Amino acid sequence: MSTTLSLSMLLLPISWAVSAERVIDVHNDAGLRRALSDAATGTTIRVAPGSYSPGIFIQDLRGTADQPIVIEGADPDRPPEFRGGGTAWQFSNCAYLTLRNLAVRGQSGNGINIAFVGVDGATVRYNTIYRPDRWVIRILQETTAPGFPPCRDGRFEHNLVVFRAADLATVVNIGPNTDPASFRFTNNLWFCEDRPQSSRPQLPVPETSSLYGIDPQLEAPDRRRFRPLNPQAQPFGAHAMPDGNP
Numbered sequence: 001m002s003t004t005l006s007l008s009m010l011l012l013p014i015s016w017a018v019s020a021e022r023v024i025d026v027h028n029d030a031g032l033r034r035a036l037s038d039a040a041t042g043t044t045i046r047v048a049p050g051s052y053s054p055g056i057f058i059q060d061l062r063g064t065a066d067q068p069i070v071i072e073g074a075d076p077d078r079p080p081e082f083r084g085g086g087t088a089w090q091f092s093n094c095a096y097l098t099l100r101n102l103a104v105r106g107q108s109g110n111g112i113n114i115a116f117v118g119v120d121g122a123t124v125r126y127n128t129i130y131r132p133d134r135w136v137i138r139i140l141q142e143t144t145a146p147g148f149p150p151c152r153d154g155r156f157e158h159n160l161v162v163f164r165a166a167d168l169a170t171v172v173n174i175g176p177n178t179d180p181a182s183f184r185f186t187n188n189l190w191f192c193e194d195r196p197q198s199s200r201p202q203l204p205v206p207e208t209s210s211l212y213g214i215d216p217q218l219e220a221p222d223r224r225r226f227r228p229l230n231p232q233a234q235p236f237g238a239h240a241m242p243d244g245n246p
Contacts, residue, residue, distance in 0.1 A: 025074065029053045042067035047102070049078035054085035054107065063096035073101030076238070081105065081224070088112055100126070100241065103224065110138070116183075118142040121153040128226045128237035129161045130218070131193075135168060136161055139183065139204070140175040152179035157186045160216060160228065160237030161201075164194045171201035180204035189236040191215055211236075 024035040027048040035045045036056070041063050063069035073079035081103040082088040088104035091097065091114040104111035115124045117140045129136060141151045163171075174180050185207040191214060192199040199213040216233030219225040227239045234240060 032056075036061070036071075039069055041069065044070040044072065046072055046074040047080040048074050050080055052080050052082050054082045054088040054104070056082075056088070057090045057092070058094065059092045061091065061094045061097055065096060068096040068098050070098045070100070071102070072099070073103075076101045076241070079103040079238075082111075089114065101238065116140070116151060116154045118148070118151055119154060120149050120151075123155040123157070125155070125158045126238055126241040127159045128239070129159060129163075130221055130226060131167060132161075132163055133167050135173040136163060136171050136201070138173045138175075139178045139180050140173070141177040144177050150177055150179045151175075152182040154183045155186075156183070157188065158236060158240060159188045160233060160240075161188065161190045162216065162218065162221075163190075163192055165192050165198055166194055172203055174204060186210065187236070189214060189216065189233055 022040070022043045024038070024043060024045045025048070026032045026035050026045060027050070029052055032045070032047060032052060033056070035043075036058055039045060039061060043063075061069055079101045083104075084106045086107060086109040088107050088110075089099075089102075089112045090110070094114070097114075099112065099114070102112075110117075115122055116138055124137075137156065139151055139154070141148075172180075181204060183205055185203050185205065186209050188207065188210045190199045190201055190210065190212050196213045196215070201207075211232065214232050215230060216228035216236070217230040219227045219229055226237070228234050228237065
């Protein structure tokens, strides 16, 4: 997907513009933060390729089932990268929010602290996860105050996970006051580089329709090119996302 630029937008030092369809194109950190502040139901924020600062905290960003809020890389083949820091993205009290075509790497804590941290229904799908450190997935509960259900009903599907056993303490980090039995794992590919025979992860519930121990033969991960060349792996991960992004 290409960005939509206008001359007036190019003259703005923070590089942001809003179209009549509530599409906001951004090209730098200031523009991204302004777009996030201005986002409303039905807004799509398209982030141009490049490097962006991590440590983004978003609270109360809420779409609806019919009009979700979407934050996406403008070019799926060149996703914007959020590198380093403690956390790349952290969301609190958000609903009907879709993230896609973003790259995060090198965080000391969480890359994107949204999936399965105090959620009441969340789906993580069509992601390529490469060499995570300490864990792949976290199921945590940040508060037990009245009105907050246990973290529950998460779905992890159509993902491509390449990991090293030596880098992980566990595949799924499960905290107290959560409901891991309500989660669903399906249609994923898991490949353990240093122990392929141990590629099948230990999950809180049985997984269905998934593949294990098949090397996806990523194109050039050292150059951030994660397209799988192995035909068996091509239905999984970021490059397998269908047109229309259901």
